[in-house]
Amino acid sequence: MNAFDWFVLLGTMLGIAAYGAWRTRHTDTLNTYLRGHQSTGWGTIGISVMATQASAITFLSIPGQGFESGIGFVQNYFGLPLALIIVCAVFLPIYRRFGVYTAYEYLGRRFDTKTRLLGAGLFLLQRGLASGVTIYAPAIILSTVLGWRLDLTIICTGLLVIVYTVLGGSVAVSLTQKWQMGVIFGGMITAFVILIVKLPAGVGFGEAIGVAGAMGKLEAVDFSFDPNRRYTFWSGLLGGLFLSLSYFGTDQSQVQRYIGGAALREGRLGLMFNAVLKIPMQFFILLLGALVFVFYQFQPAPVFFNRAEWRHHVEGANGQAFGALEEKHAQLHQAKEAKVRDWLGARAGRDDVAEAAARAEMVAAQQAVEVVRKDAKAALVAADPRAKTKDSDYVFISFIMDFLPHGAIGLLVAVMFAAALGSKAGELNALGSTSTIDLWRQVRPLAAADEARNVRVAKWLTAMWGLFAIGFALFAGFAENLIEAINILGSIFYGVVLGIFLVAFFLKKVGGTAVFWGAIAAQLVVFGLYFSLSISYLWYNLIGCAACVAFSLVLQGLRGAPGENAA
């Protein structure tokens, strides 16, 4: 990165943060601090919902996913539009009718305090721990590639987001997210255009799509029922529906984004905006990754995209073996480029027989390269059993650093930071709100009427969660297994929380005690299954939800009387 890149990066990131903090510095009513301005329109809500979901990892990992496995991952989002329609039709009107600040406050009104605390506690545990990972995960990739100090990257990103989120609350979050999404869209479109322009002479967009398709990278939809297939239409529709319903309907970091606004209409249209745009947006990001794959067919590519890790081993004791793998990969990669050009020639000649033969040779050449890449990963593990062999997260950032002009590099790095700040801000805002409304107010019920004090407490608690996230991220490097555990923890809690909300909305005869113990039992079942089965985490959303609903019904049936606090 040169001075111009730094100017673009710091100008956009500091400019947006400073603007957000300055514009919202006088936010002093609790309602505005937690729910945003009454005048917030559907466009702002829609962008805020999108920005909260799209973290930096979305823009680092998803192009890498397109590069490595193709665009089939898009199917994971197929349940999202249907889930958002359910949230619009059922969840949102109830939240607004009750006038709640948090989703868990509704559980308190519908059931009792213990169920409210269970919902809030599960959210704080899962989201609070994950908040450190949201900073750590992109910071480790960006600091590795850019050569920055990891601790400084984490501290600077964390402090920047704390300043404007604490000062302006929900208003600052949605205001800055709007500008951050502008940077993200601008940057991703710039990368796409430059990628197409930089393809070699004679290879246009149509040819690039042809190569990606022939290499099996453009299989977007798979209707098969094979459970061994990672992404299919059915797993995406069903698993994705439950995951999205849990995330958008019960996770405070999302609920807080859409419960504000002048009327119910604004939240609903904001969610529908996401229901229509999310799949095309994910398709675009994955396609970008597939086109980066095509781009590298005509450029020398590294055998392992996490170059810092690879270099460390090349310069180590087994350097010769790693060097030999590197050389073999370079030769095979060059041979493959010739095969790709042969295939493009055969395709242009419209000779079906020649085209089929050239395609088979091209695919075989690609498979030979994949074998060397696998050998390289095996060599890394042999040299260091703790080595990280997943290099797809480094593909897009490597492309940016190696092939984009100065200025565009700064813009694309700004995209990653904008996404990190946007999702982090939504998360901190929700953690601060839930701690204030669902926990602090329980301890200090008499202080609930003192609005200024509530705002002060919400600000302190938001700052505390921010500092906790920074602290956790700084120590996360020492406990990589913990990060994985936290990610798993999140996915196995979501289903049960959704179950509690579905009982609240649809089973009016079930009361607080039945749903509380039903949820605890369901969570134990999910933990038990997790340790005894090996199934995709998407299914735990469905199992946890179904178990919670079933146990609640059974327990209420055993108790006999209708729900004691049912509204």
Added chain:
Amino acid sequence: MNPEKQPPQDDESPGVPGFRTWRGVYLFVIGCFVAVVALLTLFTHLTA
């Protein structure tokens, strides 16, 4: 005051040109989803 006793807001007009009810908006979104899946399926077949 019991908040559930307040008048329901579900009947609010979406205020979107061409749509008189929320049901219409939801059907439009489902239609968009079906169209996107159909286009992606077509894309898969054309590029295979």
